[in-house]
Amino acid sequence: MANRILVNFAHPRFESSVTNRVMVSAIKDIEGITFNDLYEEYPDFLIDIKKEQKLLLEHDVVIFQHPFYWYSVPALLKEWQDVVLESGFAYGEGGFQLKGKYWLNAMTVGGTDDSYSKRGYNGYPFDQFLKPFEQTAVFCGMKFFQPFVVYDAIRISKEATIDAAENYRKLIIDLQNHLNLRTGKIR
Amino acid sequence: MDTESFLFKAFIFLVAAVIGVPIAKRLGLGSVLGYLIAGVLIGPFVFGLVGRDVEDIMHFAEFGVVMMLFLVGLELEPKKLWRMRMPILGLGGLQVLFTGFLFTIIAMLFDQTWQAALAIGMVLALSSTAIVLQTLTEKGLMKTDSGRSSFSVLLFQDIAIIPMLALMPLLASAPVEIINDDHGLTQLQGWQQTLAVVGSIVFIILLGRFLIQPIFNLIARTGLKEIFIATSLLLVIGITLVMQWVGLSPALGAFLAGVVLAESEYRHELEVGLGPFKSLLLGLFFITVGASINLDLLMQDTASIISLVLGLIIIKVIVLFLLAKFFKMPLMENLIFSFALAQGGEFAFVLFSFAAQNGVLTEHMISTLTVVVALSMALTPLLMILSEKVLQPLFDRQELSRDYDEIDDGETPVIVAGYGRFGQIVSRLLRSQGFQTTLLEYDAVQIDLVRKFGTKAFYGDVTNLDLLKAAGAENAKMIVLSVDNVDKAIIVTELCRKNFPELKIFARAKGRREAYEIKKAGAHCVIRETLGSALLLGREALVELGYRKYQAQRAAQTFLHYDNMHMEELTELWGDEKQYILAATEKAELLEAVLKSDIQDRAQIQNQSWDTDSRSQINDNIDIKQSPNED
Ligand SMILES: Cc1cc2nc3c(=O)[nH]c(=O)nc-3n(C[C@H](O)[C@H](O)[C@H](O)COP(=O)(O)O)c2cc1C
Numbered sequence: 136m137a138n139r140i141l142v143n144f145a146h147p148r149f150e151s152s153v154t155n156r157v158m159v160s161a162i163k164d165i166e167g168i169t170f171n172d173l174y175e176e177y178p179d180f181l182i183d184i185k186k187e188q189k190l191l192l193e194h195d196v197v198i199f200q201h202p203f204y205w206y207s208v209p210a211l212l213k214e215w216q217d218v219v220l221e222s223g224f225a226y227g228e229g230g231f232q233l234k235g236k237y238w239l240n241a242m243t244v245g246g247t248d249d250s251y252s253k254r255g256y257n258g259y260p261f262d263q264f265l266k267p268f269e270q271t272a273v274f275c276g277m278k279f280f281q282p283f284v285v286y287d288a289i290r291i292s293k294e295a296t297i298d299a300a301e302n303y304r305k306l307i308i309d310l311q312n313h314l315n316l317r318t319g320k321i322r
Numbered sequence: 323m324d325t326e327s328f329l330f331k332a333f334i335f336l337v338a339a340v341i342g343v344p345i346a347k348r349l350g351l352g353s354v355l356g357y358l359i360a361g362v363l364i365g366p367f368v369f370g371l372v373g374r375d376v377e378d379i380m381h382f383a384e385f386g387v388v389m390m391l392f393l394v395g396l397e398l399e400p401k402k403l404w405r406m407r408m409p410i411l412g413l414g415g416l417q418v419l420f421t422g423f424l425f426t427i428i429a430m431l432f433d434q435t436w437q438a439a440l441a442i443g444m445v446l447a448l449s450s451t452a453i454v455l456q457t458l459t460e461k462g463l464m465k466t467d468s469g470r471s472s473f474s475v476l477l478f479q480d481i482a483i484i485p486m487l488a489l490m491p492l493l494a495s496a497p498v499e500i501i502n503d504d505h506g507l508t509q510l511q512g513w514q515q516t517l518a519v520v521g522s523i524v525f526i527i528l529l530g531r532f533l534i535q536p537i538f539n540l541i542a543r544t545g546l547k548e549i550f551i552a553t554s555l556l557l558v559i560g561i562t563l564v565m566q567w568v569g570l571s572p573a574l575g576a577f578l579a580g581v582v583l584a585e586s587e588y589r590h591e592l593e594v595g596l597g598p599f600k601s602l603l604l605g606l607f608f609i610t611v612g613a614s615i616n617l618d619l620l621m622q623d624t625a626s627i628i629s630l631v632l633g634l635i636i637i638k639v640i641v642l643f644l645l646a647k648f649f650k651m652p653l654m655e656n657l658i659f660s661f662a663l664a665q666g667g668e669f670a671f672v673l674f675s676f677a678a679q680n681g682v683l684t685e686h687m688i689s690t691l692t693v694v695v696a697l698s699m700a701l702t703p704l705l706m707i708l709s710e711k712v713l714q715p716l717f718d719r720q721e722l723s724r725d726y727d728e729i730d731d732g733e734t735p736v737i738v739a740g741y742g743r744f745g746q747i748v749s750r751l752l753r754s755q756g757f758q759t760t761l762l763e764y765d766a767v768q769i770d771l772v773r774k775f776g777t778k779a780f781y782g783d784v785t786n787l788d789l790l791k792a793a794g795a796e797n798a799k800m801i802v803l804s805v806d807n808v809d810k811a812i813i814v815t816e817l818c819r820k821n822f823p824e825l826k827i828f829a830r831a832k833g834r835r836e837a838y839e840i841k842k843a844g845a846h847c848v849i850r851e852t853l854g855s856a857l858l859l860g861r862e863a864l865v866e867l868g869y870r871k872y873q874a875q876r877a878a879q880t881f882l883h884y885d886n887m888h889m890e891e892l893t894e895l896w897g898d899e900k901q902y903i904l905a906a907t908e909k910a911e912l913l914e915a916v917l918k919s920d921i922q923d924r925a926q927i928q929n930q931s932w933d934t935d936s937r938s939q940i941n942d943n944i945d946i947k948q949s950p951n952e953d
Contacts, residue, residue, distance in 0.1 A: 150870055178871035211872075 137311050140168040141194035142241075145201040145212035147174055154243040154288040154296055155202060161300035162307055169194065173211050180214055187219040191233055196310050197277075199268075200241040202288070206264045216271065225275040234276035237319070239310075240268055241303060243288035251286075278319055331379075334371045338364045339605050354456050355703040357605050361612020362700075372613055377671075380610035384668060385562065386603025387452045389596055391480070391573040392558050394455065394473070395580020396589050403581055409471055413649055414478025417663075421641045422447035428633075437493040441682045442691065444486045445674060446634060448667035451476045451573065452604055453702050458662060461706075467651060467767075468658040475642075475663055480574040483669055484519070487569055487676065494680045518568045526561060526575055530582030538588045551595040558596070571669075611668070615696045619689060630694045635701065638664040652766045653717055661709035665702045666695030734758040735799040739784040739814060741772060744830050744851060745804035752802075759802075760793050785813045787821060795822045803829035803845070808836040815843040837889065838896040857882055880920055884913045 142162065146155050163170055171190060177183070191197060201208050208216075223229045244251075244261075251261040265282060272279040283306055285291070285299045313322045338360035346356025364371040372379075398406075426443030430436060454472055455464070463469040534557065541553050558576055565575035583589060620627055642660035651659060674692055677683045683691075734757075738749045741763040749759045761779035763769050769779045782789040784805065795801065801818060803811050811829050818825050827845040831837035837848045857878045864874035888909040895902045 147872055150873060174872040175870060178875035 137167055138196055138314050138316060139194040140165075140196050140198065140307055140311050141190055142168060142170045142198045142200055142307075143173060143212070143215065144171060145173045145199070145209045145215070147209050147211065149174065152202070154285055154291075154299070155200070157296050158200070158241070158243070158285075158300045158303050161304045165304065165307055165311070167311060168307060173215060174209075177211060180211060182211075182215055182218050184218055184221070187215065188224055188232075191219070191236070194236070195316055196237040196239060196314070197233075198239045198241050198307070201243075203242045203244040203264075207267070220271070220275060231276045235316070236277050237280055237310075237314075237316075238268070238272035238277045239280040240265070240282035240284075242282055243285045245287070245289050247287045280319075331372060334364055335606060335609055338609060343605070351707070352457055352460050352703045353605075354453055354460075354608055355700070357608030358612035358700045358703075361609035362615060362617075363612075364609070365613030365615070365617075367615075367617035376610050376613045380607065380614060380671070383603050383607035383610055385559075386600055386605075386607045387668065388562050388572045388576045389558055389600040390452065390455060390604060392561075392576035392580040393593060393596060393600055395577040395582075396584050396593055398581050399584040400581055406470065406474055409474035409649070410478050413471055413645060414475040416645055417475050417642060418447045418479060418482050420645070421638060424637055424641065428637075438683055438687070441490065441493050441673075441677050442687075444482075444489070445670045445677070445691070446666055446695075448479045448483070448669050448673075449476060449638075449663040450665050450667040450699050450702070451480065452607060452668055453665065453699050454662050456604060456608075457703055457706060461710075463658060466655065466658075468655040468662070471646065471649075471651065471655075471659050472662050477574075477577070479667065479669075480571045480577070483571045483574075483673075484569070486673060488515075490673070490676050490682060491680050493677075493682045515569070519570060522564055522568045522570065522575070523578065525564070526578050527582055530579050530586075534583065535586060535588075538586070542588070542591075547595075550591060554592050554595045555599065607668070611696055611699055614671075614692070615700065616689060616693045619693050620697075623690070627690065627693060627697070630690070631697045631701070634666065634694060634698050635664045635705065650766070654714055657709050657714050657717065658706070661705045661713075662702070664705060665698040666691075668699070670695045733794055733797055734760045736760070737762065737790070737793050737795060737798050737801045739801055739803050740764075740805035740830075741777075741779040742768060742804065742806060744806070745802065746772070748802050748804060760798075762789070762793055764805075785810055785817070787817055790814075790817065790822075795825055798822075798825060800826040800828060803827060803840075806830070806832070806851075808832065808839060811836075811840050811845075812843045815840055815845045819844040834889070838893055841893050842896065853882070853885070876920070877917060880917055881913065884916055888913065 144155075144159065146152055149155065159170075162168070169190065173182075199208070199212060201212055207213065220226070220233075225231070225233055246255070246257045248261075249255055250257045251259065251264075253259070261284065268282075269279045283303055285296075285303075291299075309321050314320075315322060339357060342360030342363070343353045343356035346359065347353055363369060365376065366373060422443040424443070425446045426436075426439045429439035429442045434442065454476060458464050458469050458472060464473070537553065538550075541550050557579070561575045561579050562572035565572040583592065586592075639660050642663050643656060646656040646659050671692060674683070674688045678685065678688050736749075736752055736757055736759045738745045738752075738759045739762045741749065741761045742765075745761070745763075749761060752759055761772075761777070762782050762784050763772075763779045764781070764783050766781060769781055772779050780793070782793075784790065784803075790801075795818065801814070803814055805811055805814070808831070811831070815827050815829065818827055826847075828847045829840045829845040829849070830851050831840050831848050833850055833852065837850050841848045860881075861874045861878040864877060865871055869877075888906075892902065892905055892909065895905050
C-alpha cells in the first residue's frame with residue numbers, strides 16, 4: 136500500500152511567488168497526497184488544532200513546504216508548530232502520537248548554496264539553520280529527513296526552477312511508493 | 323367649472339396649505355392639523371374663501387386616501403400581509419364589533435330607533451385612515467407595533483364598509499325607492515353581487531400578476547417618465563372605478579392592487595410617481611375636512627356637540643385600549659395605538675349621505691354627527707400629542723415601579739442593555755467565556771421570544787436610573803449598550819457617566835454620526851454595527867475576485883485599523899461641519915493610499931532579492947559583525 140503523504144504548505148505571499156508556485160503545480164495533482172494550504176485555510180491564524188492533529192495521524196510522511204524566511208519558517212507555520220504539536224499529543228503524557236512518522240522540509244531559499252558557509256554572507260552552513268526543525272521532530276519521536284532545498288530561488292532560471300519542481304515531484308512519488316517506513320530507506 | 327374660478331380656488335387652497343402647514347409643523351402639531359386649521363380658516367364659516375361646494379372637492383380629494391392605500395399596499399408583500407391576518411381579523415374585527423355595539427346601545431338610549439341606532443353605531447366604529455396613517459408616518463411610527471396594529475384595524479374597517487353599505491338600505495324605516503347610479507350593483511341580486519365582488523378581487527389579483535407587469539415593461543421602454551406616471555394614475559383610477567361599480571371600497575381595492583405589485587420591480591417607480599399626487603390630494607382632503615366643519619352648528623349647540631365629541635373619543639379610546647391590552651400590546655405602544663384611532667373616519671361622510679338617501683337618519687342627526695366626526699378628526703393630532711407628551715411619560719414612570727421585572731441576577735460584571743440581535747451576539751460571546759450578563763430589554767415580545775430559548779431577559783427601560791441601579795450598575799464592570807436607538811444610547815451613556823463613574827460603557831452605533839454622538843456623550847468604546855459585517859463581506863468578495871484569503875484578510879484588517887484610527891481623530895472635529903468634511907475626505911484618501919501601498923510594498927519585497935548582489939552593496943558600506951563563534 137502506498138505511503139500516505141501530507142504536504143503542509145505555508146506561503147503568505149503566494150500570489151507573487153515564483154518558485155513555490157511552480158513546485159506546487161508540479162505536485163498538487165499527485166494522486167493520493169493531501170495538500171494542505173495553511174494560509175488559505177487559516178487567513179486569520181485561527182488554526183483548527185483538532186483537525187490538524189487528525190490530519191497528522193492519518194499520514195505517514197509530513198512535508199512542510201515553505202519559503203525560507205529569516206532563517207526559519209513563515210509565521211503561520213510557526214504558529215502551526217506552536218499550537219498543533221501540543222503536549223498530550225506530540226509529546227508529554229499521553230503524547231508522542233506522531234512517533235515513527237517522517238518529517239521533511241521542502242524549502243525555497245533566497246541565498247545561494249555558497250552563501251551558506253562561514254565565509255558567505257549568511258554566516259553559517261545551511262545545516263545549522265535546520266537544527267530547530269530537526270530537534271523538534273526528534274523531540275516528538277519523529278524521523279527527520281534531510282530537507283529538499285531550492286537555493287537561489289529568486290534568481291535561478293526558469294528551466295532550473297522547472298527542473299527543481301520536477302525533482303520535488305519525483306521525491307514525493309518515491310516517498311509515496313518506495314519508502315520503507317521501517318528502515319526509512321527508499322528502495 | 324370655469325377656469326378662472328378653478329384657478330382661483332386652487333390658489334386659495336395652495337396658499338392655505340403653504341402658510342398653514344409650515345406653521346403647524348413649527349409648532350410641533352404635525353402637517354395634518356396644519357391642513358385642518360387652514361381648512362377651517364378658508365371655509366365658509368370664517369373667511370368664506372371657498373363656498374359650500376367644498377363637499378364636492380372633498381369627494382374628489384378622497385381619492386388621495388385611495389392612493390395612500392395603494393402605496394401602503396406596495397410596501398406589504400403578500401407574505402407580510404398574511405402574517406398580519408391575526409391582528410387584522412382579531413384586533414380589527416373585535417374593534418368594529420365592540421365599538422359599533424356600544425354606540426348602537428348609546429344611540430338607543432338617546433331615543434333612536436334601533437335601525438337608526440345601528441346605522442350610527444356602524445358609522446362611528448370607523449376611524450380615519452387618512453389622518454391616522456399620515457400622522458403615524460410623520461411620527462415615524464408606521465413600522466412599530468402600534469403602527470402596524472393601527473394599520474390592521476384600519477384595514478379591517480375598510481373591509482367592513484362593504485357589509486355596512488349593504489345593510490344601510492335594509493335599515494330604512496320606511497321602504498324607499500333607491501335609485502343609485504353610483505353603485506351599479508345595487509340593482510343586482512344578492513348572489514350576483516357576491517359573485518361580482520369576488521370576481522373583481524380575482525380580477526385585480528390577475529391584473530396585477532399578469533397584465534400590469536408587461537404593460538409597465540412596455541411603458542418603461544418608451545423612457546417617457548410622464549407616460550409612466552400617467553399609467554400609474556390610470557391603474558389606480560381604473561381600480562377605483564371598478565370597485566365603485568361593484569360597491570367595494572376603492573381604498574381596499576387599491577390596497578389589494580398595491581399588495582399584488584409589492585414584489586414588482588416597478589415598485590419604487592410607482593412610489594416615486596404617485597407619492598406627490600397622494601400627498602397633495604391628502605392635503606386637499608384635510609383642508610376640505612376642516613372647511614366642512616359646520617361652525618354655525620357648533621356655535622348654536624356648543625355644549626352638546628362638545629360632549630358628543632368627547633364621548634366619541636373617550637369610548638373609542640377605552641375600547642381600543644382594552645382590546646390592545648387583551649392582545650398583550652405593551653403599555654407604551656398601546657397608548658399610541660388607542661389614541662391614534664380614536665376618531666370618526668372620512669368614510670362616515672359617505673355613509674351618512676348614503677343613510678340620508680335611504681332615510682335611515684334624519685337630516686339634523688346627520689349634520690350634527692358630521693360635525694362631531696369632523697371635529698374628532700381634527701382633534702386627533704392634538705390627542706396624539708397629549709398621549710405622547712403627557713400620558714406616556716406619566717405611565718413610563720408608573721410602569722417602572724409596577725410592571726418592570728424584578729432583577730434577581732445577583733452580581734454580574736456585565737449589563738447588556740438591549741437584547742436584540744446585536745446584544746444577543748455580544749452576550750453569548752461573553753457568556754461562552756464564563757462572564758455572567760444581566761440582560762435588559764424593552765420589547766416584551768422579544769423577551770418572550772428569548773425566554774422560549776431558555777434565556778432570561780428582564781423587562782425595563784434602560785434610560786431609567788432606578789432600573790440601571792436595580793440591574794446592578796453600581797457594582798458591574800461594564801454596560802454593553804446594544805440598543806438600536808441613538809437617543810437612548812446617549813441618554814444612558816450620560817446617566818452612567820454621571821452616576822456610575824467606574825462603569826465602562828461599550829456601545830453599539832448605527833453609523834458614523836451616531837458613533838460620534840455616543841462617543842461625545844462619554845462612551846468608552848463605540849462600535850459601528852455595520853462596519854464589521856461589511857468588511858467581512860468585502861473580504862469574501864475579494865476572495866471571490868481571486869485574492870488569497872490571507873491577503874483579503876489583511877486588506878480588511880488594515881481598513882478596519884485605519885478607519886478606527888481616523889474615526890477617533892475625527893471625533894474631535896465632529897460638530898464643525900466644514901472642518902469635518904474636509905478632514906474626513908482627506909482621511910478617506912489616506913486610507914485608500916495606505917491600502918494601495920500595502921499591496922505595492924509586498925510586490926516590491928519580492929523584487930528585492932535575497933541574493934549576493936544586493937548583499938554586497940551593503941557589505942561595501944557596513945562592516946558586518948562577525949559571528950562570535952568565528953574561529
Ligand atoms: C520576509 C522574507 C525573509 C526572507 N528571509 C530569507 C532568509 O533568511 N534567507 C534566505 O536565504 N532567503 C530569505 N528570503 C528569500 C526567500 O527565501 C525567497 O524570496 C523565496 O524562497 C522565493 O520563493 P517564492 O518565489 O516561492 O516566493 C526572505 C524573503 C522574505 C520576503
